[in-house]
Amino acid sequence: MRRDEILAWVRAERLGLADFLDTLDEHEWRADSLCQGWTVHDVAAHMTLSTRTTLLVAVKGAIRARGDFNRMEADLARERAARYGPAALVEQLRETAGSARRTPGAAPLDPLVDVLVHGQDIARPLGRVREMPAEPAIPALEHVLRRRFYGARKRLRGTRLTATDVRWSAGEGPDEIRGPIADLLMLATGRTAGLAALTGAGVARVAASAT
Structure with missing residues (x-):
């Protein structure tokens, strides 16, 4: 599978997710997602991190989380959610929708999995339908x-x-x-x-x- 094809899918899904997030009200942003302990706001913040997490950030986060990857991801997402509001996160998601940058250690298909699954993590608890191609x-x-x-x-x-x-x-x-x-x-x-x-x-x- 060609990397440009994967990247085109990722871009389309990120832009689609940004459009979807734009339709949510304040209450929905505060609602729980399917990710245990994560709000919709946290998941949206996480979605902006894959193109922005450097090796240094990942190493520092891993040390702080004592090697627990899930804890590191949760910490980074919540910190970013506390720093940026919904409108800023949606804009950031659009800005880097076509970026080929990935979290250190991630394979080319991991960002695609991330956006497809997290789109459902957000939509389903809200009773909304987000089609997955x-x-x-x-x-x-x-x-x-x-x-x-x-x-x-x-x-x-x-x-x-x-x-x-x-x-x-x-x-x-x-x-x-x-x-x-x-x-x-x-x-x-x-x-x-x-x-x-x-x-x-x-x-x-x-x-x-x-x-």
Whole structure:
């Protein structure tokens, strides 16, 4: 897959997310997202960081978080959310929508996963619909399944995933999970909210392991 194609997808999704964020009211910005302990404002702030986090910032953040990556990401997002209001964050997201800069250590597809999934993390708790295009969602999901960082291989071991809205499947095992590609991506990245639209013998097992 060409990097310019990936970057075009990332740019389009970032701009779309900026437009979506522009429609939210003050109450929605303060609402909880699907990311535990993160508000919508925190997630929006996080989305501006991937093109702005230098190696020095990442190292300092990791030291302060004692090597806990999730804690580091949460700390950086909350600090940025406290510093910038909604309008400023939306503008920042637009400003660097087409930037190829990535957080140190990130692969080219990681920013695509980030914007696709975090768009749902924001929209779904608000009861809003944000469509996830299937064309970029497929390589994003395949990347998540390959990359150890996301934990999907362990979470979905022995499970075959089958999309019901596009022609796609992956994995082997006695259990199957079927559903829209967007919900399979949410599940693969650890979001149990994706389970509601999924069916198959593997759903109950994955749900039980997440509780």
